[in-house]
Structures are given as structure tokens and as C-alpha cells.
Amino acid sequence: MASRPRTLYEKIWDAHVVERRDDGTCLIYIDRHLVHEVTSPQAFEALRLAGRKVRRPDLTLAVPDHNLPTTARRDAAGRRMPIADAQSAQQLEALERNAPEFGIRLIGDADAEQGIVHVVGPEQGFSLPGATIVCGDSHTASHGGLGALAFGIGTSEVEHVLATQTLLLAQSKTMEVRVEGRLGPGVSAKDVVLHIGGVLSASGGTGFVVEYTGSAIRALSIEGRLTVSNMAIEHGARAGLIAPDDKTFAYVKGRPYAPAGSDWDRAVAWWRSLATDPGAAYDKIVLIDAADIVPSVTWGTSPEDVVPITGTVPAPEDFADPSKQDAARKSLEYMGLTAGQKLTDIEIQNVFIGSCTNSRIEDLRAAAAVLKGKVKASNVTWAIVVPGSGLVKHQAEAEGLDRIFTAAGFEWREPGCSACLGMNPDKVPPGERCASTSNRNFVGRQGPGSRTHLVSPATAAASAIAGKLADIRALD
Amino acid sequence: MEPLREVSGRAIPFGRKNVDTDVIIPAKWLKTITRDGLGRGAFESLREDPANLFDSPEYTGSPILIAGDNFGCGSSREHAAWALLDLGIKAVIAPSFSDIFSSNAFKNGILTVVLPQDAIDRLMTVARTDPIAIDLEQQSVTTPFQDRFRFEIDAFRKHCLLDGLDEVGLTLSRDSAITTYEKHAAAAMPWLAQTA
Numbered sequence: 001m002a003s004r005p006r007t008l009y010e011k012i013w014d015a016h017v018v019e020r021r022d023d024g025t026c027l028i029y030i031d032r033h034l035v036h037e038v039t040s041p042q043a044f045e046a047l048r049l050a051g052r053k054v055r056r057p058d059l060t061l062a063v064p065d066h067n068l069p070t071t072a073r074r075d076a077a078g079r080r081m082p083i084a085d086a087q088s089a090q091q092l093e094a095l096e097r098n099a100p101e102f103g104i105r106l107i108g109d110a111d112a113e114q115g116i117v118h119v120v121g122p123e124q125g126f127s128l129p130g131a132t133i134v135c136g137d138s139h140t141a142s143h144g145g146l147g148a149l150a151f152g153i154g155t156s157e158v159e160h161v162l163a164t165q166t167l168l169l170a171q172s173k174t175m176e177v178r179v180e181g182r183l184g185p186g187v188s189a190k191d192v193v194l195h196i197g198g199v200l201s202a203s204g205g206t207g208f209v210v211e212y213t214g215s216a217i218r219a220l221s222i223e224g225r226l227t228v229s230n231m232a233i234e235h236g237a238r239a240g241l242i243a244p245d246d247k248t249f250a251y252v253k254g255r256p257y258a259p260a261g262s263d264w265d266r267a268v269a270w271w272r273s274l275a276t277d278p279g280a281a282y283d284k285i286v287l288i289d290a291a292d293i294v295p296s297v298t299w300g301t302s303p304e305d306v307v308p309i310t311g312t313v314p315a316p317e318d319f320a321d322p323s324k325q326d327a328a329r330k331s332l333e334y335m336g337l338t339a340g341q342k343l344t345d346i347e348i349q350n351v352f353i354g355s356c357t358n359s360r361i362e363d364l365r366a367a368a369a370v371l372k373g374k375v376k377a378s379n380v381t382w383a384i385v386v387p388g389s390g391l392v393k394h395q396a397e398a399e400g401l402d403r404i405f406t407a408a409g410f411e412w413r414e415p416g417c418s419a420c421l422g423m424n425p426d427k428v429p430p431g432e433r434c435a436s437t438s439n440r441n442f443v444g445r446q447g448p449g450s451r452t453h454l455v456s457p458a459t460a461a462a463s464a465i466a467g468k469l470a471d472i473r474a475l476d
Numbered sequence: 477m478e479p480l481r482e483v484s485g486r487a488i489p490f491g492r493k494n495v496d497t498d499v500i501i502p503a504k505w506l507k508t509i510t511r512d513g514l515g516r517g518a519f520e521s522l523r524e525d526p527a528n529l530f531d532s533p534e535y536t537g538s539p540i541l542i543a544g545d546n547f548g549c550g551s552s553r554e555h556a557a558w559a560l561l562d563l564g565i566k567a568v569i570a571p572s573f574s575d576i577f578s579s580n581a582f583k584n585g586i587l588t589v590v591l592p593q594d595a596i597d598r599l600m601t602v603a604r605t606d607p608i609a610i611d612l613e614q615q616s617v618t619t620p621f622q623d624r625f626r627f628e629i630d631a632f633r634k635h636c637l638l639d640g641l642d643e644v645g646l647t648l649s650r651d652s653a654i655t656t657y658e659k660h661a662a663a664a665m666p667w668l669a670q671t672a
Binding site for chain 2: 015018019021023025027029031032038039041042045046050052055058059061066067085087088090091094126128130131136137138140152153154155156157159160163164165166168170172202203206207233234236238257259263264266267270302304323324327421422423440442443444445448
């Protein structure tokens with residue numbers, strides 16, 4: 001049909017157009033809708049008030065994750081342990097009431113498959129290449145690691161998708177971020193996306209869907225690709241995308257909701273056809289040399305505030321833009337840092353390994369490999385590992401990773417969003433510093449007054465041992 | 477949604493860049509199951525400073541907020557729009573907005589006005605002493621000093637805001653087109669049209 005070469009994004013978009021309007025906006029069909037407890041109650045309430053039903057409950061999956069305590073959820077007799085925060089309990093109960101009322105499948109708080117929606121979707125084969133996937137959560141960009149067009153939406157849009165299974169959207173511009181070359185030792189997918197964020201800035205991707213390409217991206221595992229795409233929103237991009245390939249198909253095959261039989265063969269044939277055509281034009285191209293990427297860490301309160309672990313804390317005068325200078329001054333004050341300080345001299349009190357960015361099995365393996373036979377420094381008073389799902393937890397326990405973590409002084413927790421945003425009791429105390437594998441270092445993100453340094457799982461583990469931000473490559 | 481034709485009054489000369497939705501409304505305020513009352517938590521960390529703009533008698537209840545580049549970045553929480561509404565803010569003027577925030581604002585009848593930085597700088601100056609007027613029909617921002625800045629807005633969004641239209645209702649009226657698509661997709665991409 002189309003003779004013009006198209007990008008991956010344009011192909012997925014074109015395949016989902018229900019109606020094209022005169023002004024160029026399109027009614028786009030949504031294949032998969034993930035729902036969690038925080039951004040859905042008002043959407044269900046609006047449906048109820050208007051007497052509307054959910055158009056395709058079968059394409060919708062509900063999983064609580066943000067509010068859940070990561071301590072034990074059931075007592076020995078299998079009864080739910082009370083959730084101390086009445087409002088958290090109320091949101092969980094609202095989801096447990098709304099899902100059956102509207103005919104939506106719910107993975108419950110104590111089910112083996114429960115976890116962070118962005119870990120559960122790929123793990124269950126609910127998220128598929130070439131699909132349009134939405135969730136009332138900005139890190140829905142994660143699923144782009146499978147080659148799905150996935151993006152976060154607000155609660156009004158959650159309501160819109162529940163009622164119509166569509167969204168009215170303007171097509172985004174396209175950006176290619178091409179990372180060529182081989183990643184050095186100790187450099188992970190997290191370091192790649194932190195580095196990209198530093199290059200693009202927190203607003204550099206606004207209005208764009210970013211496709212990550214190049215040999216360094218191709219070489220990443222699917223879990224690594226999910227990590228990269230997860231943080232597309234931290235450069236302001238609507239979504240991240242990585243073309244599906246044989247690795248993707250091997251990852252998806254056999255998962256509970258994945259296609260099977262003749263559907264599988266048809267699906268793979270279509271997925272293969274989605275790759276950006278030779279000669280297709282992106283609106284913007286950014287080239288990155290993999291050799292320039294080293295273990296990276298944030299120093300400030302925006303994910304764009306990235307420096308190499310070997311570097312120093314910048315001074316406000318290092319920035320040309322006066323408003324960035326002002327922001328840097330405020331960030332330094334909030335973070336309690338001085339310009340010129342070496343990153344590896346910064347002491348930490350907390351370590352968080354988890355979040356939709358870095359809580360899959362490979363992340364836990366990477367951290368455990370560093371921690372094996374070691375113990376966290378005495379100044380690190382709180383260190384927790386929060387697996388991304390019950391299945392990740394189970395797998396990690398089968399491999400003995402939990403025992404490595406607990407022997408190193410970490411707490412081994414139940415799955416959920418946890419200290420990434422501190423909606424549950426897992427918070428970083430005011431004024432304290434945390435080496436965190438999560439995705440945002442915003443003011444107060446991990447709790448009021450918390451000071452976050454975003455790092456990879458291996459760097460988090462190395463920092464726990466050193467008691468300071470540490471270069472994984474310098475560890476003996 | 478209430479129709480919105482113009483917004484006029486004092487504007488809060490906030491001006492900060494990269495204001496994320498965690499700053500607009502921290503996570504602890506997201507535990508509500510309603511849309512109301514979030515103004516109390518709006519800009520909580522900034523309002524710890526007694527000299528903050530939001531609580532100054534001069535700006536309390538101002539219907540317009542002037543911000544810097546990339547306003548509303550980060551989390552998709554619509555609570556940010558609900559919090560602004562609860563503060564009385566009906567329009568935000570900035571050089572750029574995050575995509576998700578901009579959409580959330582629009583769906584709650586908040587007008588987001590994109591203007592170049594030099595226009596923002598001028599409006600920030602005016603806002604310290606005088607009111608500002610935004611006319612959606614004319615797509616203009618004016619001051620008592622003969623300043624007039626024209627802004628662009630998506631025609632569909634403008635139409636919905638002016639008439640206070642319910643987007644879910646509008647799309648539900650396209651039911652036959654959606655059903656047609658579903659039939660086509662069930663044949664062409666059966667693995668997407670259902671979950672096993």
C-alpha cells in the first residue's frame with residue numbers, strides 16, 4: 001500500500017488509525033490498557049456517573065502496585081495484613097471493587113503474578129510488539145522496549161480508553177537516537193539511558209517519539225531495552241521504541257497472553273515488517289558513540305543532571321543558560337552538594353534497588369554479582385531490594401539471590417513501586433541521600449527532603465559496599 | 477466541562493523551568509479517590525517558604541500562572557491539573573509544556589498557552605503589578621500596556637474548550653467507525669484483537 005519509506009512509529013500508528021480527521025489528528029485504537037490503583041478511581045467513578053461501560057474489558061488488565069506495602073501482605077492463615085495508611089487501603093479496595101464491577105481482570109495484591117504494571121505487562125505477554133499500549137502512568141514508555149507504541153496518559157484519558165478503547169491523538173514527530181559501538185565493562189542499559197538523558201536534556205524529547213537504534217541498542221537484552229525505553233519520558237518523549245527482532249520474539253514466545261499456533265507465525269511475520277524502512281526520514285537524529293558512555297550518576301534534581309561516576313559536581317557557572325544556572329544553584333542547595341566535589345566522595349545512607357526501571361531478574365543478578373560475599377558499609381543504614389514482580393522474586397529466590405542480598409545487609413521485600421516515589425511506607429528520610437536504581441531524582445520524589453542519585457543496579461550495589469557513590473569498575 | 481472563552485486577572489509570575497508534576501502535587505496527595513481539594517497540596521515544597529508567591533495576598537486566587545520551559549514534566553498524574561484548578565488557576569502560560577500535562581490540562585478545561593521566551597519575560601514583568609487577559613477566541617494575550625501576543629492552539633482543542641465539550645461523549649458517537657476497525661483488526665491482527 002504505502003510506497004513511502006516509513007519509520008517503526010509510523011507503521012504502528014498507521015495500523016491503528018480508526019479515523020483520520022481533517023486537522024490531521026487521528027482516533028487511534030488501543031490494544032492493551034494497564035490499570036493501577038492510583039490513577040484509575042476517578043475514571044471508574046466518571047463512567048459510573050455517566051452510566052457508561054468498559055468497551056473492551058478483555059483488553060484491560062488491572063494490577064495494584066504504587067501503594068502496596070512491600071512487607072508481608074498475608075498472615076500465616078492467609079488473611080490480609082492491615083494496610084496502615086487508610087488512604088492507601090482505600091485506593092486498593094477501590095481497584096478491587098472497580099475491576100469486577102466493570103468486568104476487568106485483576107491480578108490481586110497477593111497473587112504470584114502481582115508486580116509493577118510495567119514489569120507485569122511484558123512478563124505476562126500482555127504487552128506485545130506492534131501493539132498500542134497505554135496506562136495512567138508515564139513510565140508506560142517501558143513497553144516500547146518490545147517494539148510496542150506505549151505511552152502514559154492522564155486519568156481523563158484512562159476514562160476515554162475504558163469507554164471507547166481509543167484515544168484522539170496528534171501524531172508525534174520522530175527522533176532517532178542511534179548508539180553505535182560496544183559498551184565498555186561495567187556499563188549497563190541504565191548508564192546508556194542516563195547518558196542519553198544528559199545529552200538530550202529533560203525537554204529535548206518533547207513532542208517526539210524516540211526510536212533507539214544502533215549496534216549498542218541491538219546488543220542489549222530485552223530487559224535492558226525495557227530499561228532504556230522506560231526512561232524515554234525523562235527526556236520528555238511521548239514514547240520510546242526499539243525495533244522488535246529475534247531476541248524480542250524469543251522473549252515473548254510462550255508467555256501466558258502471547259499468541260500461539262498459527263497466530264504466532266502471523267504475528268512474527270508482521271512484527272518483522274515493522275522495522276524502520278531504509279530511507280525513512282526522522283525529524284531529528286542524535287548520534288551517540290557507545291565508547292563515550294561510562295557508569296553514570298545524577299547529581300541534581302532533574303534526570304538531565306547526569307555526570308560520569310569519575311566526574312565532579314558541576315558549578316552553576318558551568319551552564320550557559322541563565323535559567324539552568326539558577327536551577328543548578330537550587331539543586332546544589334537541595335542536594336547538599338558543593339561544586340567540584342568528586343562524585344565518589346559523596347556518602348550515602350540509603351540504597352534502593354527496584355522500580356519499573358531496574359527490578360527485573362537481570363537487574364537483581366547484576367546487583368547480587370557485585371554484593372556476593374560482601375556487606376554494606378555501616379553508614380548505609382537502609383538498603384532494600386524490591387523485585388518488580390512476584391515471579392521475579394520467585395526466580396531470584398530459586399537462584400539464591402535473596403540470600404546474597406540479606407547476607408549483604410539488604411532487606412528483601414515484596415514487589416511494588418516502593419521507594420521510587422514513596423507512596424507506600426518505603427521512604428528516604430529527609431536530608432538523607434539514596435543511591436537509587438529508579439528513574440526520577442525530583443525534589444521530594446523518594447519522600448519529603450530526600451536526596452536521590454540515579455544509578456544502575458551494579459553501581460547501587462557497589463555504592464552500598466563503599467558507603468559512597470562508587471565506580472563499579474574500580475571495585476576489586 | 478465549563479465553556480472557557482477568556483481568562484483575565486492577576487497572573488502568578490512563577491517563571492521556573494522544568495517544573496515537574498511531583499513539584500506541582502507530591503505523591504502523598506495522590507491517594508485520593510476524588511478530584512477535589514488538591515489545592516492544599518499544590519506546590520507544597522515551595523510553599524514551605526513563607527515568602528512564596530502562591531500564598532502571597534497579592535496572588536492568591538490568581539487565574540493565570542506564568543511558568544518556564546517544559547512545565548508539567550515527569551509523572552502523568554492528572555492530579556497536577558486538578559490541584560491547579562483547585563487553586564483557581566484556569567490558564568498556564570509557558571514557552572513549552574510536557575505532552576501529557578498539556579493534554580491533562582486541556583481535558584480539565586485549563587488553557588495552556590505557548591509563547592516565546594521574550595513574550596514570557598515581558599508578561600512576567602507586567603504580572604508583578606498588573607493584570608493580564610487571555611482571549612481564546614482571538615488567541616491573544618494582552619496587557620493594560622498595549623502588549624498583544626498571539627498564540628497558536630489546536631483547532632479541536634479550541635473548539636472543545638470554547639463549547640465545554642465532553643470528549644468521551646464525542647468519541648462514543650463514532651461507535652460505528654470503532655466497530656468497523658475492530659472487525660478489520662480481528663481479521664488482520666487476531667493476536668492483538670484478543671488476549672488469550
